[in-house]
Amino acid sequence: AVVALVERDRAFSFEVLLAEMESQSYVELLERVAAFVSSPPFRKSAARSAIEVIEPAALNAFSALAAAVGGLEPVPTDAALHEIRIRAKRARYAAQIASTQGGDGYDVLAKRLAKLQDTLGLLNDGSRATAWLANLRSAPTKGAAAAHVALMRSCPVPFLSGVDLLTAREHLGMAALRSCFAELWTRVAEAAEAVGSPGYEKARSMRARTSSSRRSSTSSDAMFSVT
Numbered sequence: 001a002v003v004a005l006v007e008r009d010r011a012f013s014f015e016v017l018l019a020e021m022e023s024q025s026y027v028e029l030l031e032r033v034a035a036f037v038s039s040p041p042f043r044k045s046a047a048r049s050a051i052e053v054i055e056p057a058a059l060n061a062f063s064a065l066a067a068a069v070g071g072l073e074p075v076p077t078d079a080a081l082h083e084i085r086i087r088a089k090r091a092r093y094a095a096q097i098a099s100t101q102g103g104d105g106y107d108v109l110a111k112r113l114a115k116l117q118d119t120l121g122l123l124n125d126g127s128r129a130t131a132w133l134a135n136l137r138s139a140p141t142k143g144a145a146a147a148h149v150a151l152m153r154s155c156p157v158p159f160l161s162g163v164d165l166l167t168a169r170e171h172l173g174m175a176a177l178r179s180c181f182a183e184l185w186t187r188v189a190e191a192a193e194a195v196g197s198p199g200y201e202k203a204r205s206m207r208a209r210t211s212s213s214r215r216s217s218t219s220s221d222a223m224f225s226v227t
Contacts, residue, residue, distance in 0.1 A: 002162055005136065051101040058094035058106060062192050065091045069185060078127045078174070081181065085120035088113050088188075109191040116184045119177055126174040133167045 020026060045053050065087040072080055092113035099106035 002133075002136070002166060009132075051098070051103060054094070054098045054101055055103050058091070058098040058103065059195075061087075061091040061094040062109070066189075066192070076181075078123060078178075081120050081178070082124045082127070085117055085124060088117045088120065092117055103195065105191065105195040109188070109195055112184070112188045112191045116181075116188055119180055119184060123174055123177040126170045126177070130167055130170045130174075133163050133170070137163055 065084070068084055068087050072084070076084075092110050095103075095106045095110035095113060099110055
């Protein structure tokens with residue numbers, strides 16, 4: 001029953017997406033992108049070698065990430081970790097470009113950032129899924145209102161039990177993902193040290209904090225910190 005509602009909700013969202021892609025504003029956006037690609041507005045720095053420009057950008061991206069991680073609470077919220085994921089993605093892309101231009105160690109840094117980003121991405125998926133399930137308990141989704149009401153009237157107890165089981169499974173998976181953060185960040189920080197990132201000192205201090213909080217945060221309240 002829940003899967004059927006997911007499929008109906010997805011179909012509704014897909015229709016909204018297709019409608020937007022057929023709009024005039026989307027066509028104009030594609031035209032602006034095409035014009036930019038055909039005649040990009042180069043800066044003076046474009047005359048320099050690629051690695052001269054890219055490496056500082058990659059180091060700055062990691063420094064910004066390290067500063068954000070350093071500002072986390074001992075037991076960060078899922079919303080805060082989602083912001084870390086966004087910064088990790090930027091740092092990863094910069095490291096990947098630097099690795100193609102001969103930057104030593106950036107390939108390892110990019111791979112470890114990708115692992116961190118993917119893990120936090122799964123955590124965000126879980127957060128969104130539990131929010132969707134919570135909404136399903138209280139109100140029908142836009143694309144599946146009739147089906148939701150019919151199911152609730154015909155078999156309310158089994159339906160809610162299924163929602164509760166799915167929610168519990170998501171929470172268990174999210175707790176496991178949160179517990180991986182400290183170790184993943186340690187590996188990222190080690191790779192950053194290898195490339196000489198100026199943000200490594202911040203990363204090193206955060207490694208100690210995350211390791212300590214991981215040992216002390218064993219209560220269910222800490223494990224199930226959801227926003």
